[in-house]
Amino acid sequence: MGEVRELYARFDPVSYHRTYYAEVDAEMQFFLEQLHVIFAEGLPGCVGRHVLEVGCGPTITAVLSASRWSEHITMADFVPANREAVSAWLTEAEGHLDWTPHLRHVAALEGGGLTPGELAKRVRVKVEHVQPADVLSDQPLGETASNRYDVVVSSLCLEFASSDLDQYRRAVLAVSTLVKPGGYLIMQGALGNTFYQLDDVRFPSVSLTPGAVLEALTAADCSPVRLHEIPRLCPPSKMADHTGCFFVAARKMQKCDQ
Numbered sequence: 001m002g003e004v005r006e007l008y009a010r011f012d013p014v015s016y017h018r019t020y021y022a023e024v025d026a027e028m029q030f031f032l033e034q035l036h037v038i039f040a041e042g043l044p045g046c047v048g049r050h051v052l053e054v055g056c057g058p059t060i061t062a063v064l065s066a067s068r069w070s071e072h073i074t075m076a077d078f079v080p081a082n083r084e085a086v087s088a089w090l091t092e093a094e095g096h097l098d099w100t101p102h103l104r105h106v107a108a109l110e111g112g113g114l115t116p117g118e119l120a121k122r123v124r125v126k127v128e129h130v131q132p133a134d135v136l137s138d139q140p141l142g143e144t145a146s147n148r149y150d151v152v153v154s155s156l157c158l159e160f161a162s163s164d165l166d167q168y169r170r171a172v173l174a175v176s177t178l179v180k181p182g183g184y185l186i187m188q189g190a191l192g193n194t195f196y197q198l199d200d201v202r203f204p205s206v207s208l209t210p211g212a213v214l215e216a217l218t219a220a221d222c223s224p225v226r227l228h229e230i231p232r233l234c235p236p237s238k239m240a241d242h243t244g245c246f247f248v249a250a251r252k253m254q255k256c257d258q
């Protein structure tokens with residue numbers, strides 16, 4: 001098992017939530033707004049409405065807007081404690097993580113009088129599965145999942161799961177195999193980041209440039225249709241050394257024989 005995967009045995013969902021999700025900071029606003037726009041505009045050419053989020057961690061933030069467009073959502077992560085945290089929120093188990101600020105933010109983006117409670121209910125209806133995934137495997141969800149999803153979303157995962165740029169490219173390629181031809185791979189992440197800190201654990205990251213992200217997508221037969229980047233907007237006290245953030249949506253090309 002790779003070193004980074006071993007380190008993730010020490011990932012604490014409660015600490016992650018407290019450290020990075022206590023509020024909707026400016027960078028989180030950027031991510032939530034990009035996801036809102038892409039799902040509000042719809043995804044041209046998609047036939048089905050199956051969404052996968054891979055590397056969800058203990059969070060539900062990246063599927064809030066997806067739940068407007070999608071009929072079926074699967075969430076997946078490597079760490080059992082993260083999957084348990086998501087499942088606890090879905091089933092409203094006692095002590096589940098509180099996502100009220102994020103629900104409030106996305107409900108306001110959608111407008112039309114949508115309340116945070118109604119949004120939470122919609123997400124709980126649409127998320128059908130929470131399952132294991134390993135983005136460092138050629139088949140991140142196992143053998144049967146290829147080409148199954150209309151949209152695959154991954155937030156702050158692939159650059160954090162990988163040890164170097166080659167492995168990042170392989171992870172992008174592996175995740176792209178889950179997308180149906182003509183479907184979309186949506187990634188949001190950190191630029192220029194080499195680590196983030198969670199209590200006494202320092203989690204590494206591959207330092208990305210927008211060019212490296214685009215190169216990895218192109219090598220995976222995914223054609224970028226939207227790319228936005230922002231400079232770092234959070235204070236130096238945030239315990240990660242990123243210089244900016246990116247959001248990219250790429251369309252998986254149709255194969256000639258399809």
Ligand SMILES: C[S@@+](CC[C@H](N)C(=O)[O-])C[C@H]1O[C@@H](n2cnc3c(N)ncnc32)[C@H](O)[C@@H]1O
Pocket residue numbers: 004005008011054055056057058059062077078079082133134135136154155156157158160161
């Ligand atoms: C920085 S956290 C991001 C969590 C969440 N997606 C977010 O946006 O806040 C990195 C996530 O990648 C997951 N991860 C790390 N290695 C992985 C792997 N090999 N396969 C799948 N997920 C992995 C971790 O469990 C963790 O949830």
